[in-house]
Amino acid sequence: MFVADLLVASISALCIVWIVSITFGTKGPWGNLLWFFLVVALFAWAAGVWLVPFGPQWKGVSGLPIICMGILITLVLVAASPRSSGKRLEGHEKTMAHHENVVAVDILVWLVIISLVIMGVGHYAWYLRPN
């Protein structure tokens, strides 16, 4: 179970981080894909195994909660990361930024917020609905 959980988390994190890094032109908040992958995989596994099991199973592992947590944490980290496609503070603007490397509040932050609201509301709508 433990190994299967970790395997699902690692494979999904690998795919998610790969797709996201290409799509958004980012290497995560630490500027390194290995750390980005490691954090996503660990979080997807640790939080995913605690979620109520839903969706199809593989070797006794409910993969969907792990994948959902992986996608969610990747979204949060991308929203908190510098992106080549996103708004950056350049050159002299950085100097004026009072030594704070802040990331712009852009469309991705809203995407994170909307995803989290859907996830939360979905719990009441889909999971707690009596059969």
Next chain:
Amino acid sequence: MLIADLVVAVISALGIVWIVSILFDTKGPWGNLFWFFLVVALFAWGSGVWIVPVGPQWRGTVWLPILCMGFLIALLLVAASPRKFRKRLAPQEQAFVDVNASIDVFLWIFMVCVLIFGIGHYVWHPQIG
């Protein structure tokens, strides 16, 4: 239930963000405490309600999972944020600094917490999933 869950998430996020911002001297990745609080509160609620119910209850709400998720996401966002007591640079050097967060003790603290959280599932709650 929804209201009680939200209240728990908002109060926990307020407490966590307040403590964390003072302790680590940060306003989160977006340089704004409001956005930091909003993401922590929503994440704590959105993922906390999906976690298997463990721990004590308040008005039918199992608050421990919400609190744990709030703590974990706040820790992760701190690890991904610029903090003031890091290596300081003169203004002319600042212009050449890239905007990545550094891999430091906060990332390791987050990793250890996540590991304990994950392994704890098999140790304390093996009958689930």
